[in-house]
Amino acid sequence: MTDSFLAQCRELIGDAHVLTDDADVAPYLSDWRGRYTGRARAVLRPADASQVAALVRLCAAQRVPVVPQGGRTGLVIGSVPDDSGRAVVLSLRRLNRIRAVDPVNRTMTVDAGCILYDIQQAASSQGMLFPLSLAAEGSCTIGGNLATNAGGTGVLRYGNTRELCLGLEVVTAQGELWDGLRGLRKDNTGYDLRDLYIGAEGTLGVITGAVLKLFPQPKAGITALVALRSCRDALGLLQLAQDTAGPTLTGYELMSELCLRLVGKHFPDLPQPFPTPHPQYALLELSSHESEQHAVGLLERTIESALEAGLAQDAVVATSIAQSRALWAIREHIPLAQAVDGKNIKHDISVPISRIADFVEQTDALLAQAWPGVQVVCFGHLGDGNLHYNIAPPAGTPHEAFLAYQGDINRIVHDSVAAFGGSISAEHGIGALKRDELPRYKAQVELELMRAIKAALDPLGIMNPGKIL
């Protein structure tokens, strides 16, 4: 291959959008957490779906691997190239138009490169809600959210990104444009291609557009932080809250005492809601389509019942939007506090909700046995059975040194997840980071089915090679 490939790229999308200088290319090569930097032949920045299709056709003809990239905020090294330097990075960031909003159908049609925050704002400006919400929302693109089937804090009520998408536009691995931009709640006309591309992390094709579901904007939201004796009580409170508040319960997050301690240590300006520490905390969010009074009533009823039943030890209810934000800020600062504290070994796991307390208890014990004093920073979306189960070294052990045990710790945690019928990647995906873990935890027949699909849709193997499989 000579420069003729790049010359053809330039012809297709313009000189300015074919980046090859090291300084221009560098920002596209490193993963979000800074653990990996790859190399690329070029970064291509097409303007629209037809340019994407033309580029992929060219890449297919010349067998050039394609690494689709959105906001590059993924956590599993899924959107950066390997170090061979053979691949091009295909940045979707210039595809950033909100194509249409249909308030009666409650849908929005968007380019894949739209920033999640901009989509949330566009919905809200029309009195509607796009409920996908996650830490990187100011930088991540909806195409990346779709490619990784992102989760976040609204899944309990509204589902994962998968459930928020009605239709897709995709450039296939052959560079053909599939217009599946249907705004339909029901469509049973053949195989579910949409859900196959969603969560495939760019290994089967390139998502260039989507039809998203919108919801009526709730009239009021209210937040509470409840102090608990244990993870098991957090499960009891979840049941109670769901039975009491039904679909009004839109968020349910768990945080351990250590999480709040870390936040307090590194962000002392954030409020400390309780005078004394408690082993666990649950953050509840209720959203009402009726009134604030309605949400407050349901929340108070939930908390009163929980206190009476001995499930809750104490509770703080936010009485203003500022207070509500402050409670959420504690939750959101946990990963930031962890980062300041030093590198740690992260896991994004899920188990059936009914087994969470047992999982935490048993896995904590296994780790403590292997590394006495090890610190488990456990928090996450309890309502979805999804925990961020992160491991920091015993006090006094240097964080960097502790990273040497990453493989051993992953083995304990992931084997435990498997024993509880769980998933080693609940909401982040596989990427390159967890690829080699997959064969241990997937049945051979499932891996073969996945490989058969990969070979059928990307027979040349040019789409994001080395990710997932």
Added chain:
Amino acid sequence: MTDSFLAQCRELIGDAHVLTDDADVAPYLSDWRGRYTGRARAVLRPADASQVAALVRLCAAQRVPVVPQGGRTGLVIGSVPDDSGRAVVLSLRRLNRIRAVDPVNRTMTVDAGCILYDIQQAASSQGMLFPLSLAAEGSCTIGGNLATNAGGTGVLRYGNTRELCLGLEVVTAQGELWDGLRGLRKDNTGYDLRDLYIGAEGTLGVITGAVLKLFPQPKAGITALVALRSCRDALGLLQLAQDTAGPTLTGYELMSELCLRLVGKHFPDLPQPFPTPHPQYALLELSSHESEQHAVGLLERTIESALEAGLAQDAVVATSIAQSRALWAIREHIPLAQAVDGKNIKHDISVPISRIADFVEQTDALLAQAWPGVQVVCFGHLGDGNLHYNIAPPAGTPHEAFLAYQGDINRIVHDSVAAFGGSISAEHGIGALKRDELPRYKAQVELELMRAIKAALDPLGIMNPGKIL
């Protein structure tokens, strides 16, 4: 092929469960609406998933086509064999165990042959709701619901069967058993095989088990029938109801004046809710997790606003469970009244909700132009954009004779659906009935992707041949 194939089947599952006598086989060969009768080499009735796997392995080895069958209530000739007599019918009806209920995870694990009604009852007996509900629920199996991604009357709030399933157990076309019975709300570890098998109508493999989502049982439900001037007003009322009642609105059905007239004619014992006829009617159902008073309050507020805004002309609110059932009975008797009235030409279509009124107006006009006096029996799940748009002959024209125009009428209706960005099968599937319509309405690239997947997962082409593709 000789009888050795059947002898091997008998060895695998027992003589009593390999049916070959005409009288035994006959009930498995005809489609639900009695339009088609195929032939089969035998009917196989395995007892469990491992017997299914053994049978499929045998069929694959001997290239015997396999037609999976559940309750045989499908509407698109998808679960009966063709007339070659080469295929075996694989009846899943003996796989009818409810394997487990997990009230904390809110999941139920079931065999594919469980009757939908039994699943609803098993959930309800534990104070939970499995919200899939449709006319055939007393006979259809969950495996068939999954294979066709069935819809029904609860989709507005709870989604299609696809959204109600967390995990699957599938026998592949090679006769391997894939255990994907995960009870996880979040799992991003590779391609979404689950959603590929759901809606594939048995053409990629055989669903033998599933993990289903359960919901807290609402404490109260309330129903109202609202008289409307037009389909457009029905859309306005839908918006108003969603904004007022939020997730409490769990059902929204449309019925035209002709629908109620037909029901009144053939089922005169059913109530006639209004003294004078109105062009359209909307059936609303609200379900509250709080109290009956809460549901009534929201419904009254919705109806008052609709009357004030001139959207509603009149309304009847059910004040007892018996009255609520009577209102639903009107809706449920429409297809029965149609059947008594004579054969008609049925369509199961969806369009974006915002375009429904225009679609109905324009398609009605096109049909009236081609067949003056033609009668459109239009009703369905307006909240999902899904209508049953059925065509009966002009008064005086014999129904049977009118069926000769089926092809021409389908063309007008389906072309109109396509022009409005809709689907020619919203909730019934493709089967053999609509297979030849598909190439007209699917882009070539989408058909090629579907064929590539079929070839990858069922390279011998033995799974339910002649259906979908």
